[in-house]
Amino acid sequence: MSEQQEFSAPQEEYRTTQERVYYQVRDAILRGKFLPGHPVTIRGLAAELDCSPMPVREALRRxxxxRALELSDTRRVTVPTMTPEKLAEICSARVALECQAAEQALPFVEPEALEQLRRLDERVTAALEEGDIQEYVTANLEFHFTLYRLGRPHIILSLIESLWLQTAPLQHLVFQRFGVQELPDRHRDLLDAIAAGDVQRVRTAIRQDIEEGLGSISAEELL
Known part of the structure; x- marks a missing residue:
């Protein structure tokens, strides 16, 4: 991994070094710090995260x-590349799971939570207008998972996180190549549907947000 690799600061609530390392590497993947095909070394990560190789080895195993990382026949760990077939399958799975998570969260969106979502969406919109890739990735991630967590969908949420981990490196690569100014944004439709308590409109907005976002990636960009 390059020396420019960034990790979030360690959080006090992490009970062990192993847990801290896992979440820091996982967070880095979700925020697009790793690109497809990028090799990941235990020694390099241990040096950057100031720890022994053991917790890094366990984090990479998890x-x-x-499926956030891939182990080759030669025991080399890399960030997986994507195929059109795999991307289509992930897109379908995300639609199913995230529509369910959003529907499950809807009864728990109190005015304060809705206002928090609106503030996050303002950050997303500003990042899109300014072409700020890192802020867009961060704010978009926080927007979606803030909503989903309201319904406390523990099993569904872990599956959604796994799918985001698999697509984040590719999406960030596309953002670097083409920017984020032209990305579709269905958050306003989603917020209006949430405010109206309209389950079907919520599901439609989530589906369109995912399909238009992942669907904008062409087969050529997967190479």
Whole structure:
């Protein structure tokens, strides 16, 4: 991994070094710090995260089991590349799971939570207008998972996180190549549907947001 690799600061609530390392690497993947095909070394990560190789090895094992990383026949760990078929399958799975998570969260969106979502959407909109890739990635991530967590969908949420982990590197690569100014944004439709308590409109907005976002990636960009 390059020396420019960034990680979030360690959080006090992490009970062990192993847990801290896992979440820092996982967070880096979600925020697009790794690109497809990028090799990941235990020694390099251990040096950057100021820890021994053991917690790094365990973090990579967990992330490989979650399909965020890939272990080759030569025991080399890399960020997976994407195929059109795999991307289409992930898109379908995200639609199914995230529509369910949003519907499950809807009864728990109190005015304060709705206002928080609106503030996050303002950050997303500003990032799109300014072409700020990192802020867009961060704010968009926080917007979606703030909503989904309201319904406390523990099993569904872990599956959604796994799918985001698999697409984040590719999406960030596309953002670097083409920017984010032209990305579709269905958050306003979603917020209006949430405010109206309209389950079907919520599901439609989530589906369109995912399909238009992932669907904008062409087969050529997967190479």
């Amino acid at each position: 992330l490989t089991s979650e």
